[in-house]
Amino acid sequence: MRTDVVEQGGAEAPGANGVQWLLQPRGYGKDGRDHFRHTVLGGVLLKKYADVLGEDGPRLTACFSEGEIPRFWGATPAANDWNSKAQAIRDSRVGDEVLFYNEGKFIGRATIAHKFQNEKLAARLWGRDKKTGAVWLHMIALTGFVEFEADARTVLGSINISGPLRGLTLIPAVKRLEILRDSGTPWSPRPALGGAPPPRKVKAGQAPALGERELHRAFTTLRTHTRPEGPSLHKPLALLWSLGRITRGEARLAPWAEFEDEVGRLLSEFGGRGARVTPHYPFWRLRGDIWEVKGMPEGAVDPGPETLRETDAEAGFVDEAARLLRKARVRAKAVRTLSSRYFDADVRPLVLDRVGLGGYLNASGQTVAERTDTGADGVEPPSGPVGRHAVTSTRPDRNPRLVRDVKDWHGGVCQVCSTPLEGLLGPFSEAAHIQGLGSPHEGPDHTSNMLCLCPNHHTQFDGLAIYIDPQWKVRRTRDDELLFELRLDPQHQIAEEYVEYHRLLCGKED
Known part of the structure; x- marks a missing residue:
């Protein structure tokens, strides 16, 4: 049940004393890792939880800019009213900065956009603590999340913590300014402290190396247009379709005519109520670290279908991304991220089957049609004696x-x-x-x-x-x-x- 929003003075911005730091351990068990991956790294689709948002719904929607992924974190109630956790829950404010901590390092930061309590939402997102049965009731909505890695010793030492950070801790604004003045920001590379290494130097004209971590981050931080019904599915559908091509061993770049036809049909079928069938939108707008468009003149801006057709444009994963996605594990992670994030469980099998990725719904690799007695066209078999017909199929040889x-x-x-x-x-x-x-x-x-x-x-x-x-x-x-x-x-x-x-x-x- 939702109670009153807990905010310092009801303010919606940092107080007169300035921004504070809320030091938040990620958690020391599997639950902490999974929770962080689920609602901070991965983010949350608000429409999936509309039935439990209640009066928090409009406020939360207003917290995030168009295309931004909503992220959440929570804390279980403190054991008493005077310990450091209780103080952190009580005195942290909207506008304060959260520093996530794990195993001696800060691993991410974000800004508190909203503080609230919603027991039903917390239980749906994270369940209950297996030891205490408590719910992570004290919730914060996060904006501007950035993942990084840096040594935490300087900040922790400044507040007399010599070992690991064990609990939620608030650093007041005055102390934060003192740390910034003496040591700089805790995520700045400081080799003497073993912090994050400086960025790799890239030669002129050479693209930075793309690794599995960067590739996965591109899928989890995909910018999509947000509609009242939820995020636009144009980009997720285009990426899943392209992953299907990679899985089948086809060329990473698809010609516009093929993309227009096949992705257009996907958008028509799965794009959602009121969604426009505009395959040229993801074809062009996905350009970035993992996607490229070839054949277009320099300086082209938002080309329409006719222009793409006249130039014989091609689009798809960049070569390095395609190379990584040919690895079974990397591809499986990408398919799961996109399908679980953007498609409800009832439609997910249909979408994956349509793009040739139905095998990811089970460990054997069989598609929906192969796992059921119903044919691929959905026709139920007749009752009673049936005729037979020849079929051609292949299956892996087993020893x-x-x-x-x-x-x-x-x-x-x-x-x-x-x-x-x-x-x-x-x-x-x-x-x-x-x-x-x-x-x-x-x-x-x-x-x-x-x-x-x-x-x-x-x-x-x-x-x-x-x-x-x-x-x-x-x-x-x-x-x-x-x-x-x-x-x-x-x-x-x-x-x-x-x-x-x-x-x-x-x-x-x-």
């Missing part, structure tokens, strides 16, 4: 010896539930690949990429309903509840990289 080895090592008993399933010819089990064979997952046919599972848990594992955490415990994906401990055998060496890939598909791995 039957490897299947036998995995089953023999575990005695035909499921590694998840340890329940023997008796059949007429003995124990019945299935050898499941952790990272699916073939496109789009490209996993190897090797025992290090296999599990011995019963049919039920094979189905759940392939359907991403369960996953294996870094401690080899089997958890339910939707709420991380512990279900089983994976039974291991020294003869069967499972490679962690394949388990990590499966966790990524489940949204549980960075």
